[in-house]
Amino acid sequence: MPRCAVSDETDAAAPPLCEKLLGVMQSEKHPAKVAKMFDSVAPRYEIITDLISLGQDRRWRRAATAALHAQPGDLVLDVAAGTGASSAVLARTGAEVCALDISPGMVAVGHHDHPDIDFVVGDAQSLPFADETFDAVTVSFGLRNMPDPQRVLAELARVTKPGGRLVICELSTPPWRVLQFAHHIWIGRVMPLIARLSSNPASYRYLTESIVDWPGPTTIAEWAAAAGWRHISFKRLTGGIVTLHWGNR
Ligand SMILES: C[S@@+](CC[C@H](N)C(=O)[O-])C[C@H]1O[C@@H](n2cnc3c(N)ncnc32)[C@H](O)[C@@H]1O
Numbered sequence: 001m002p003r004c005a006v007s008d009e010t011d012a013a014a015p016p017l018c019e020k021l022l023g024v025m026q027s028e029k030h031p032a033k034v035a036k037m038f039d040s041v042a043p044r045y046e047i048i049t050d051l052i053s054l055g056q057d058r059r060w061r062r063a064a065t066a067a068l069h070a071q072p073g074d075l076v077l078d079v080a081a082g083t084g085a086s087s088a089v090l091a092r093t094g095a096e097v098c099a100l101d102i103s104p105g106m107v108a109v110g111h112h113d114h115p116d117i118d119f120v121v122g123d124a125q126s127l128p129f130a131d132e133t134f135d136a137v138t139v140s141f142g143l144r145n146m147p148d149p150q151r152v153l154a155e156l157a158r159v160t161k162p163g164g165r166l167v168i169c170e171l172s173t174p175p176w177r178v179l180q181f182a183h184h185i186w187i188g189r190v191m192p193l194i195a196r197l198s199s200n201p202a203s204y205r206y207l208t209e210s211i212v213d214w215p216g217p218t219t220i221a222e223w224a225a226a227a228g229w230r231h232i233s234f235k236r237l238t239g240g241i242v243t244l245h246w247g248n249r
Pocket residue numbers: 031034035038079080081082083084085086100101102103106122123124125139140141142145146
């Protein structure tokens with residue numbers, strides 16, 4: 001049995017969130033809709049991500065892995081792992097990686113490209129694992145897609161061993177005005193052009209909106225603290241286009 005065996009004690013079928021209360025943007029983040037959207041972009045997800053980020057995503061994934069301090073033999077959960085691009089970098093540390101994602105299409109590509117990694121289809125808001133299973137947990141470019149990120153942070157705390165580590169790597173808005181302008185042009189004008197290469201260009205409109213809507217790093221740190229994480233710090237990468245948060249259980 002894999003060390004990240006799915007527990008039948010947790011309730012995988014959580015009640016749907018009330019979309020009316022969450023507003024239009026949040027309702028677009030309903031897990032079933034998000035899964036469908038990522039299913040549709042899965043075949044070319046990694047190449048489009050490389051183009052949109054000008055290859056910087058590789059650097060960001062390495063920074064996230066370094067911040068996690070995973071040791072050989074550690075059991076690490078990579079939530080919203082998609083096609084396993086972040087999980088593969090993590091696995092190079094010698095840690096055993098469990099890659100969870102809600103999109104069966106993304107997971108199918110991940111299975112094919114990384115047969116040595118354990119992939120699980122599941123919802124981050126109701127993780128199918130027992131309490132205190134993992135030595136470390138991480139989520140890269142995924143928390144922003146979830147309707148209730150605070151609930152996800154609490155779920156991550158539940159499945160992490162005491163003292164275990166959390167790293168969040170997420171797109172963000174740069175704090176400096178000049179960069180903000182360039183960023184605005186990039187995500188508003190250039191990204192939609194690159195997205196035409198995708199199998200579902202319309203889904204990249206959602207990406208732009210979700211970046212603009214995402215709160216600043218202090219709010220994310222407050223959410224993590226409220227969810228039970230301690231010693232939370234953050235660091236901006238590439239002028240704040242991406243922010244890394246880390247903390248301990
Ligand atoms: C932008 S991709 C990031 C994938 C990967 N972490 C990477 O670095 O390339 C976001 C992923 O979050 C997943 N996702 C969104 N909501 C989720 C949820 N509620 N539970 C699990 N995965 C979710 C999507 O299916 C998608 O694969």
